[in-house]
Amino acid sequence: MSHPILQAEDVTKTFDGFRAINALNFYLFPGELRTVIGPNGAGKSTFFDLLTGRAKPDKGSVRFASADEAPSIDLTALNEYEIQRLGIGRKFQTPSVFAEHTVFTNLVLSLNGPRGVFASLFHRLDSTARDRLDALLKLVRLDDKRHWKAGLLSHGEKQWLEIGMLLASEPRVLLVDEPAAGMTDEETHRTGELLLSLAGKHSIVVVEHDMSFVKQISINGQVTVLHQGSVLCEGKFDDVQSNQKVREVYLGRGKH
Amino acid sequence: MSSTASSRVPDVEPRFFTRAQWASFIIPTLILAVLLPVFNAVLPPDHLLHPSTFTLNLYGKYATYAVLALGVDLLWGYLGILSLGQSLFFALGGYAFGMHLLLMIGKDGQYKSDLPDYMVFLGYKALPAHWEPFYSFGFAAFAVMAVPALLAFVFGWLAFRSRIKGVYLSILTQALTYAAALLFFRNDFGFGGNNGFTDFKRVLGADLNSVETRRSLYIASVLLLAGVFLLYRWLTRAKFGHLMQAIRDGENRVLFSGYATARYKLFVFVLVAAITGVAGALYVPQVGIINPSEMTAEKSIEAVVWVAVGGRGTLLGPILGALFVNALKSWATRAAPELWLYFLGGLFVTVVLFLPGGLISLPAKFRSIWAKFRSKAPASDSSAIGH
Numbered sequence: 001m002s003h004p005i006l007q008a009e010d011v012t013k014t015f016d017g018f019r020a021i022n023a024l025n026f027y028l029f030p031g032e033l034r035t036v037i038g039p040n041g042a043g044k045s046t047f048f049d050l051l052t053g054r055a056k057p058d059k060g061s062v063r064f065a066s067a068d069e070a071p072s073i074d075l076t077a078l079n080e081y082e083i084q085r086l087g088i089g090r091k092f093q094t095p096s097v098f099a100e101h102t103v104f105t106n107l108v109l110s111l112n113g114p115r116g117v118f119a120s121l122f123h124r125l126d127s128t129a130r131d132r133l134d135a136l137l138k139l140v141r142l143d144d145k146r147h148w149k150a151g152l153l154s155h156g157e158k159q160w161l162e163i164g165m166l167l168a169s170e171p172r173v174l175l176v177d178e179p180a181a182g183m184t185d186e187e188t189h190r191t192g193e194l195l196l197s198l199a200g201k202h203s204i205v206v207v208e209h210d211m212s213f214v215k216q217i218s219i220n221g222q223v224t225v226l227h228q229g230s231v232l233c234e235g236k237f238d239d240v241q242s243n244q245k246v247r248e249v250y251l252g253r254g255k256h
Numbered sequence: 257m258s259s260t261a262s263s264r265v266p267d268v269e270p271r272f273f274t275r276a277q278w279a280s281f282i283i284p285t286l287i288l289a290v291l292l293p294v295f296n297a298v299l300p301p302d303h304l305l306h307p308s309t310f311t312l313n314l315y316g317k318y319a320t321y322a323v324l325a326l327g328v329d330l331l332w333g334y335l336g337i338l339s340l341g342q343s344l345f346f347a348l349g350g351y352a353f354g355m356h357l358l359l360m361i362g363k364d365g366q367y368k369s370d371l372p373d374y375m376v377f378l379g380y381k382a383l384p385a386h387w388e389p390f391y392s393f394g395f396a397a398f399a400v401m402a403v404p405a406l407l408a409f410v411f412g413w414l415a416f417r418s419r420i421k422g423v424y425l426s427i428l429t430q431a432l433t434y435a436a437a438l439l440f441f442r443n444d445f446g447f448g449g450n451n452g453f454t455d456f457k458r459v460l461g462a463d464l465n466s467v468e469t470r471r472s473l474y475i476a477s478v479l480l481l482a483g484v485f486l487l488y489r490w491l492t493r494a495k496f497g498h499l500m501q502a503i504r505d506g507e508n509r510v511l512f513s514g515y516a517t518a519r520y521k522l523f524v525f526v527l528v529a530a531i532t533g534v535a536g537a538l539y540v541p542q543v544g545i546i547n548p549s550e551m552t553a554e555k556s557i558e559a560v561v562w563v564a565v566g567g568r569g570t571l572l573g574p575i576l577g578a579l580f581v582n583a584l585k586s587w588a589t590r591a592a593p594e595l596w597l598y599f600l601g602g603l604f605v606t607v608v609l610f611l612p613g614g615l616i617s618l619p620a621k622f623r624s625i626w627a628k629f630r631s632k633a634p635a636s637d638s639s640a641i642g643h
Contacts, residue, residue, distance in 0.1 A: 052512065084514035096509040098502045104267050105498055115514045117523045123495035125268060133267075146267070169514065 003070045005030045005203050006051065006088075006173055011060030013046055013229075020046040021057070022229035028173070030068075033199035035218045036207045037240075038226035039249060044207045045093065047226070048175050052090050053080040064088065064173075085115065089171035093178045093207075095158035099151030103142050103161055106150050107133050110165035132168075139194075140164035155182035163194070174204045180213045192216040225249070271493055272486070281485075288315070289478045293471050309467050314586070316474035316542050318579050319481040320346075323535035325562045325574035326481075327528040330488055332560070333569035334497065335524055336504030338422075340556045341429035342532055344436050345404035347551035349533025350540040351440075352403050354453040355387060356396035357464075357541060361457045373455065374448045384446060393460060400537040401530040408529030409522070416518040416525075421507075430553045440548035452547025459541055470542070477538050481575070484531055488571055500524065561604045567614025576615050 006028040013021040020043045028034055038044055049055040050062055056076055063071035064086060075083055084090075098106050111129060113119070125133075137143040140160040145153065150161055159179055166174055176195070180188040188210065195204060195217050208214050214223065218237040225232040225240055227249050233240060240246055273281060292307050292315075299306040324346050331337045358372045367376040371383060389395040411432060415425060443449035462469045491497055502510050503517050510517050540546045549555070559578075566577020581603070588596045607614060611621070 080511045081514045081516050084512055090512050092509075092512075096506055098505050098509065100501060100505050101498060108495065109498055109502055109510075110513050115516070117496070117519055120496040120499055120520075121491070121494050130267075165513070 002030060003065055003068065004028055005065045005071065006063070006205075007071050008047075008050070008062045009060055011050060011057045011062060013043075013050060013055060013057050015046075019229050021050065024060070024226075024230055026224070026231065028203055028205060030203050031200045033195060033204045033206070033217060033221040035214050035221065035223045035237075036205060036226060037209070037211075037214055037223060038232075042226040043229040044226055045177065046229075048090060048177060048205075048207070051075065051083075051175060052088060053078055053083045081115070084169070084171075087170070087172035088175065089166040089169050089173070090175040091159075091162050091166055091177055091179065093181065095155065095162045097150040097153075097158050097161050097165065099149065101150055102147050103137070103150055103153070104133065104146045106161060106165055107136055107168050110168040112168065112170040136164050136168055139167070141190075156184065156187040159183060159191070160187075163191075167198075172203060174198070174202050176204060176206045178207055178209065180208060180210050188213050189216065196220075269493060272489055281482075285478070285482045289475050289482070293475055296467075296471060309470050312474040313470050313542055316470075316477040317539060318582050319474075319477035320535040320539040320542070321559070321562070321582055322481050322575040322578040323484050324532055324559050325566070325578040326484055326488055326571065327532045327535075328556075328559045329563045329568060329571070329574040330491075330500075330524060330528055332563060333573075334492055334500045334504065335521060336507075337521065337525070338426045338560070339429045339525075340426050340553055340560065341433035342528075342559055343553075343555035344433040344551045345408065345529040345532040346536035346539070346555075347440075347546065347548070348404045348407065348436075349400045349536030350546040350550060351447060351453070351536075352390075352399040352533070353396055353537035354456075354540050354546045355390040355399075356393060357456040357459060358453050359387065359391050360459065361455065364457050365455065372448075372453070374451065374453075378443060397537075400533045404529040404533035404536075405526050408526045412522045412525040416521045419518070430556070433551055433553050433556055437548045437551045437553075440551065448547070450548060452545060452550075453540075454545040454547075456541060456544060464541055464544070473538065473542050477535075477542070480534060480538060484535075485571060485575070487531075492571070496520075558600070561600060563614075565603060565607050565614055567616030570614075570616050573614045573616040580615060 004027040006026075008024055008026040011021055011024045011026075012019065022043075024043075024047065026047075036044055036047070046055065050057050053075065062075040064073045064075050064083075065071035066073055066086065073086065075088075078086070098109065101109070108125065108129075111132070113123075113129075134143070137146055140163060142153075142157060142161060142164065145157070150158065153161060159182070163176070163179065166176075179191050179195070183191060192213055195206060196219070198204060199221070206217060208217075215237050222234055223237050223240045224234045225243075225246050232245055232249060233243050235243075272278070292312065295303075295305050296307050296309060296312055301308070324342060327345075328339065328342050331339050331342075361372065363370060365373045365376075367373055369376045371380055375383070390399070411429075415428060420428060439445050440447055440452075441450050447453075456464050458464055459469065459473075462472075464470075492500065499510060499515060499520060503520060507517050536546075536550075558581075562577035562581045563574045564577070565581055566575065567573025581600070584599070584603075585596060588599050592599075611617060613621070
């Protein structure tokens with residue numbers, strides 16, 4: 001068995017006495033598409049914060065493997081942009097695109113490459129970059145809106161643009177927070193297909209509420225259920241769905 | 257470029273200007289930097305087109321104000337940092353150059369001493385060691401940029417690293433300039449107290465009161481403004497400029513896209529401080545005095561008003577605003593001096609409420625009103641797309 005690319009062990013994070021994450025263990029393997037579900041307040045967003053440097057755990061380790069070896073890079077010692085440069089990209093729950101910039105420029109700013117002040121001053125787009133941008137625009141179906149201000153896009157299109165921005169940076173791990181929120185059923189389905197097609201090349205964690213969407217994207221992968229900051233259970237979608245504890249957690253609080 | 261029949265918009269804008277924009281940059285620059293001084297020198301004083309030396313002097317002062325305003329706008333309009341301390345960097349540049357000008361008075365001061373007058377008055381026996389290098393014009397010119405830049409670096413490094421933002425940062429910048437003004441007001445700080453430096457006689461060997469020198473200072477100010485405009489234009493058009501605006505609109509996303517946003521902010525903050533210092537250095541010989549009232553928070557806020565009135569987030573707006581508000585001030589402080597501050601406040605409120613894009617947005621506003629008037633139909637969606 002190969003090594004995990006991302007691992008969190010015995011992680012605890014407390015906010016004002018509230019344990020958002022409680023002795024959490026999580027292992028993501030290369031190429032995997034993992035879906036994380038859980039009722040509101042289960043700690044899903046905090047979990048992403050801990051993986052991306054936004055928050056630091058009180059206890060436990062968060063590690064990343066840059067090559068095919070046991071994960072050795074301590075993510076808790078790095079900040080947001082350093083973690084991004086390692087190849088961990090994050091899509092936020094509410095789509096965060098640059099509203100005043102064109103779709104095209106949004107992608108240009110996200111392209112993988114030097115991130116320093118002077119590199120940005122003297123940056124020029126070469127033809128490989130242009131080809132890549134064209135391909136990305138087609139992939140996220142925004143080719144005909146490349147000159148639109150991103151703020152004018154529909155909610156679903158913004159979600160797609162942000163996914164495109166993530167891909168532009170060529171990450172090894174994608175952390176995707178509620179990609180289907182605000183999408184029509186058809187858009188949701190297409191998003192699922194896109195994510196499935198990216199698995200293998202990228203390692204992906206998707207946090208999601210929409211159960212039919214979860215079912216669609218977890219067809220080959222595992223589902224992790226978070227509850228009160230810990231993993232309640234992990235397994236195939238059908239097993240998780242029929243798990244008695246999971247049913248109690250969800251039904252006890254009402255669906256969603 | 258756009259003459260190729262298709263309606264395709266290029267993905268990337270030109271680095272500086274289109275051809276028409278070059279023309280509308282170069283022509284006013286030539287008129288201001290060449291034609292006006294020539295008219296001043298050649299035409300008889302009673303000629304209709306003769307600009308008086310006083311007028312040139314006034315325009316030169318406005319040009320340095322416009323450079324200050326451009327800096328405020330680069331920080332506020334493009335990067336989203338409302339600094340209420342920009343006049344401090346302006347004044348520090350002025351003080352650094354003022355030190356040189358003071359030393360160049362030589363024995364021509366009131367007390368016929370090698371020491372500046374105020375030092376004689378305060379009983380100094382010798383020139384303090386840190387003044388010695390300011391005998392050199394080159395060193396003074398360096399200090400004009402280096403002193404503001406160094407202060408901006410230390411302050412910015414601490415503030416941006418700690419992720420201080422928004423109104424908290426504005427308050428800190430205001431506190432910084434307030435503290436500096438208090439310091440400079442003290443006689444024992446060694447920079448002339450509340451009187452500051454004045455009675456300058458010459459610069460680079462030339463008499464400061466001569467028409468030629470005043471004309472040269474005016475030309476230098478106009479060229480500085482033109483150069484700074486070009487530099488900022490280039491900066492805002494580069495990928496760097498897009499990142500500045502992205503930081504303004506959503507710093508989080510930029511941070512999570514792998515950019516060390518604090519370094520970007522620090523770079524702009526320091527660059528603007530250095531350039532603002534140069535403007536301050538050109539301002540001082542033209543007005544003949546520098547004192548701590550130039551670095552108070554009120555002065556900084558006035559510069560913010562220029563930018564808001566002219567049009568934030570554009571490069572022409574701040575220049576327009578600095579000219580317009582100061583011309584208005586020249587007139588109003590003669591016509592009704594006690595009402596000027598009410599006037600300024602009213603202007604600010606009016607612009608914020610009714611013309612958020614500033615004066616620069618007026619033509620577009622008129623055009624849209626005209627378009628609505630002509631075709632009672634509402635504006636179609638397509639107008640929003642191309643922009």
